[in-house]
Amino acid sequence: MKTLVFLDNAGTHVELLTDLIDGNQQFTVYQVKEYIDGVAQLGLSDETIAKGFDFGIDEYDLGQMIQFATDNDCTLIAMETGVESEVLYQATYYGEAIGGDLI
Numbered sequence: 323m324k325t326l327v328f329l330d331n332a333g334t335h336v337e338l339l340t341d342l343i344d345g346n347q348q349f350t351v352y353q354v355k356e357y358i359d360g361v362a363q364l365g366l367s368d369e370t371i372a373k374g375f376d377f378g379i380d381e382y383d384l385g386q387m388i389q390f391a392t393d394n395d396c397t398l399i400a401m402e403t404g405v406e407s408e409v410l411y412q413a414t415y416y417g418e419a420i421g422g423d424l425i
Contacts, residue, residue, distance in 0.1 A: 329421035
């Protein structure tokens with residue numbers, strides 16, 4: 323199981339718990355979590371949904387996630403316990419990497 327982490331320059335931090343394995347492109351999201359002021363909450367706030375984060379418990383394609391990150395200028399990181407994080411898309415804000423502290 324891998325967690326896909328989206329981070330933007332406005333402080334949005336969304337995590338999707340998935341069954342993504344190695345080179346698989348198709349996966350299912352089992353849990354959606356958002357961090358607001360550093361506190362985890364299940365689901366997404368209305369404000370975050372309004373930004374286009376409308377992910378739910380469903381099947382997705384990794385290409386869709388990377389395209390979303392690219393289109394919305396979000397860093398996208400794949401994280402797995404015991405494995406080095408993989409940056410799938412690195413967004414920047416005024417030349418600085420977004421999410422550098424998680425990478």
